[in-house]
Amino acid sequence: MSPTEATSPAETTAPASDIELSGISVRYGTAKAPVTAVADVSLTVDRGEFVVLVGPSGCGKTTLLRLVAGFQQPAGGTVKVRRKVGVVFQQPRLFPWRTVGGNLSFALARHGVVRTERAARTEELLSLVGLSGMARRRTWELSGGQQQRVAIARALAAEPQILLMDEPFAALDALTRERLQEEVRTLAAVTGTTVLFVTHSAEEAVLLGSRVVVMAAGPGRVIDEVPVPLPREATTDVAALRGDPGFAVLRTELAAVTRDAATA
Structure with missing residues (x-):
């Protein structure tokens, strides 16, 4: 079986998951001096889920997006992507x-x-x-x-039924970033699009994600998953949600987990 496995059209209606990564490893460097960037990562993203990847620089967040997009092949493991993918990069690239x-x-x-x-x-x-x-x-x-x-x-x-977003708001000012966060959150709720989103921000992760996957580096691996049990309807008052005590608690907890990931 090849490292990246595509599914046939007949299979797209059966599974509940849009993305399945199984035992993924990625290596760079030469055959004599290989560097393992990602080791034994398994991740499933269900249809309509908004999953956020967080973790320190170099932990493989963007690498996983590149694998799902088909821009890169893993050294080991399998990638299954069951529906059409769109990609939003950190820079607009217009x-x-x-x-x-x-x-x-x-x-x-x-x-x-x-x-x-x-x-x-x-x-x-x-x-x-x-x-x-x-x-x-x-x-x-x-x-x-x-x-x-x-x-x-x-x-x-x-x-696309799957949207991959690689720190799309990182270069924006705080006010613009907040506005676009709200718009993307609403867009996902209205369209039912499956989203895999990369960020370094615990607040952004809690605001956007229905689930947050925490990664650590050296090599890149998944060390925790944090569910986000907050309202996700298109009519949700996001401004009020930002001020909700439950939101603050989740943001603080996730920030602590992310800090721990930097030394894991």
């Missing part, structure tokens, strides 16, 4: 010579949307991320937060 609409139209074309339908689909995507009417704007005219919204819309152009 084409600066194209308009906002041009960036989305390019993505739509890549995913087989015919020319006559692209304008309407572009407006639908922009509306979904709160940028209605901005298709003609140049990307360099946008704020950092607006550019990241366009990047999210571009990832959604493929109509």
